[in-house]
Amino acid sequence: MMTTTNKTQVHNASFRDPSGFLFERDGVLYRQVNQVYAEEYTRLMDSGLYARLVKVGLLVAHTESDPSTGSGQAIESADKNLAFRVLYPERVPFISYPYEWSFGQLKDAALATLSIQKRALKLGMSLKDASAYNIQYQKGKPTLIDTLSFESYKEGEPWVAYRQFCQHFLAPLALMAYRDVRLSQLLRVYIDGIPLDLASALLPARTRWNLGLVTHIHLHASAQKRYADVTVSEARGKRKMSKEALLALIESLRVTVRKLEWKPAGTEWADYYTANNYTDAAFEHKKVLVGDWLSRIEAKTVWDLGANTGLFGRVAAETGANVISSDIDPAAVEVNYRLVKEKKEENLLPLVLDLTNPSPAIGWNNSERDSFLQRGPADATLALALVHHLAISNNVPLVRVAEFFAACGEWLIVEFVPKSDAQVKKLFRSRLDIFSEYTQAGFEKAFGERYTMVESSAVRDSERWLYLMRRK
Amino acid sequence: MILLYLDPGSGSFLIQLLIAAIAGLSIAFGANWSKLKRRFGKKKKTETDDDDDDEQDPGT
Numbered sequence: 001m002m003t004t005t006n007k008t009q010v011h012n013a014s015f016r017d018p019s020g021f022l023f024e025r026d027g028v029l030y031r032q033v034n035q036v037y038a039e040e041y042t043r044l045m046d047s048g049l050y051a052r053l054v055k056v057g058l059l060v061a062h063t064e065s066d067p068s069t070g071s072g073q074a075i076e077s078a079d080k081n082l083a084f085r086v087l088y089p090e091r092v093p094f095i096s097y098p099y100e101w102s103f104g105q106l107k108d109a110a111l112a113t114l115s116i117q118k119r120a121l122k123l124g125m126s127l128k129d130a131s132a133y134n135i136q137y138q139k140g141k142p143t144l145i146d147t148l149s150f151e152s153y154k155e156g157e158p159w160v161a162y163r164q165f166c167q168h169f170l171a172p173l174a175l176m177a178y179r180d181v182r183l184s185q186l187l188r189v190y191i192d193g194i195p196l197d198l199a200s201a202l203l204p205a206r207t208r209w210n211l212g213l214v215t216h217i218h219l220h221a222s223a224q225k226r227y228a229d230v231t232v233s234e235a236r237g238k239r240k241m242s243k244e245a246l247l248a249l250i251e252s253l254r255v256t257v258r259k260l261e262w263k264p265a266g267t268e269w270a271d272y273y274t275a276n277n278y279t280d281a282a283f284e285h286k287k288v289l290v291g292d293w294l295s296r297i298e299a300k301t302v303w304d305l306g307a308n309t310g311l312f313g314r315v316a317a318e319t320g321a322n323v324i325s326s327d328i329d330p331a332a333v334e335v336n337y338r339l340v341k342e343k344k345e346e347n348l349l350p351l352v353l354d355l356t357n358p359s360p361a362i363g364w365n366n367s368e369r370d371s372f373l374q375r376g377p378a379d380a381t382l383a384l385a386l387v388h389h390l391a392i393s394n395n396v397p398l399v400r401v402a403e404f405f406a407a408c409g410e411w412l413i414v415e416f417v418p419k420s421d422a423q424v425k426k427l428f429r430s431r432l433d434i435f436s437e438y439t440q441a442g443f444e445k446a447f448g449e450r451y452t453m454v455e456s457s458a459v460r461d462s463e464r465w466l467y468l469m470r471r472k
Numbered sequence: 473m474i475l476l477y478l479d480p481g482s483g484s485f486l487i488q489l490l491i492a493a494i495a496g497l498s499i500a501f502g503a504n505w506s507k508l509k510r511r512f513g514k515k516k517k518t519e520t521d522d523d524d525d526d527e528q529d530p531g532t
Binding site: 016128129158159160161162163164166211215216219220222223224225226227228230231232234235236239241245246248249252 | 478479480481482483484485486487488489490491492493494
C-alpha cells in the first residue's frame with residue numbers, strides 16, 4: 001500500500017529509517033537515498049560489498065539511472081530537499097511475510113541475514129537492522145531488499161541489530177522447533193518479532209541446556225528485564241566489543257540457527273497424494289488440462305491455492321508463470337519449499353496461508369504489511385480439490401467462495417468434487433449434510449453469477465470436473 | 473557515541489558482550505576440533521565462493 005502525494009506514492013512501510021524511503025511513480029518502484037546516508041551508501045558501493053552480495057544473490061540489484069529514458073540519466077527524486085540519489089531496484093515479483101513462511105524458509109532467511117552480516121563485517125560495514133521483513137524470496141532464494149540497511153562498522157561496537165535478529169528470527173524458529181510449528185503465527189501479532197520474555201516463557205525447560213538458546217533467548221530476556229530502566233551508555237560503561245568477539249557472536253547465532261530442525265511429518269496432508277481417490281490416469285489428465293488452459297490464457301502470475309506440496313503449481317511454473325503455491329498445512333509447505341531448493345526452482349514460492357482467514361493488513365495505520373488480496377490480483381487462480389473444503393468444512397456458501405476467487409484474479413481453474421467422492425464423504429463422516437446446494441448444478445449456478453464458463457471437462461477415471469472460468 | 477535509529481536495548485547490548493566471550497571460547501575449541509578432524513582424513517565441503525571460507529550460501 002502506498003500513500004499518495006501528487007504523482008509520487010511513498011510506501012506505507014517505509015518511514016522508520018531516515019536513510020531513505022521507497023516510492024512508486026507511474027507504477028515503477030524507486031528507492032530514494034537521503035543526504036544523511038550519502039557516506040554510507042557510497043561506502044556500500046565503493047567497498048565492493050554491494051557487488052559481492054548481488055553476485056551471490058543475497059542483495060537485490062539496482063541501477064541509478066532512469067529506466068524510462070534508458071540513457072543513464074539520474075532518476076528524479078521524490079523529496080528534493082533530502083535526496084542524495086534515487087535507485088531503481090529490481091522488483092521482487094511477490095512480497096511475502098515471515099508469518100507466511102514455512103520453518104525452512106524462515107531458517108534460510110535467518111542464515112542469509114547472518115551471512116550478509118559476516119560479509120559486511122569483512123568489508124568494514126555492518127547491518128544496522130535485521131528485520132525479517134527486509135528479506136524476500138527472489139528466484140527461490142532469500143534476498144535482502146533494503147539496500148540502506150548497512151552502516152560503517154566501528155571497532156568496539158556491539159551489533160545494533162542483535163535484539164531485532166533474536167526477535168524476528170531466533171525466537172520464532174526456536175518456538176517452532178521446540179514447541180509447535182504453528183507458533184510462527186505469533187509473528188502476525190508481534191510485528192517487531194516475538195518478545196524474548198514471551199519466547200523464554202513458552203520454550204520448554206530443556207532449551208536451557210542448549211548453549212545458543214539459553215544465552216540468546218533465556219539470558220537475553222533476563223538481561224532485558226534487569227536493565228529495562230538503564231540507558232545503553234549507562235549499561236555498557238566503557239566496555240568494548242572487539243571485532244573478533246563480534247564475529248564470534250555472529251558465528252554463535254549461525255550455529256544455533258543451523259542446529260534448529262523441524263521435520264514435516266504426521267500432519268493431515270503429508271501423505272495426501274498416496275492416500276486419495278485418484279488414479280494415475282485422473283491425475284495425469286488433470287495436469288494436462290491445467291497446463292493447456294494456463295498456456296492458452298498466457299497467465300504470467302498464478303496463485304495455486306490449497307496447493308498441498310505444489311504439484312499443480314509446478315505445472316503452472318513450467319509454462320513460465322510466477323507462481324504462489326499456498327497451503328494451510330505447514331508440513332505441506334515445508335515439503336514444497338524443500339522441493340524448490342532441491343530442484344533450484346526460481347518462479348514458485350510456497351506459502352503458509354489459511355484461506356478461511358488469509359493474512360490481513362497489519363502494522364501502523366493497518367497499512368505497513370499488505371493483506372493477501374492487496375498483493376494481487378493474479379492473472380489466474382488454481383482451486384483444485386479445494387472448494388469442498390471451503391464450502392463443507394468451513395460452511396462458506398458457494399456464491400461466497402466464487403466471490404473470493406473473483407477477488408484473487410480474472411481467470412479461475414476450479415475443480416468440482418461431488419459428494420460421492422471419497423474425499424468429500426470423509427468430510428461428512430462426523431457431521432450432518434446441510435449442503436443441499438452442493439451439487440454440480442448448484443456449483444455451476446453459484447459460480448455462474450461471477451464467472452463465464454469458458455471450458456469444462458470431466459476428469460478421466462473419476463467423478464470430478466474441471467472448469468476454466470473468466471470473471472464477468 | 474553513534475546515533476541509532478533502532479533502540480538496540482541496554483540488556484541486549486550487555487548480553488552480547490557476555491555471549492561473545494563464551495562463544496569466542498567455544499569457536500576456538502570448535503576450530504581446533506575441525507582442524508583435528510581434517511588431519512585425520514575427514515574432508516569438509518569446499519566453498520564455491522572464494523570470498524567465504526566455511527559457510528555455504530543459504531537457500532542452496
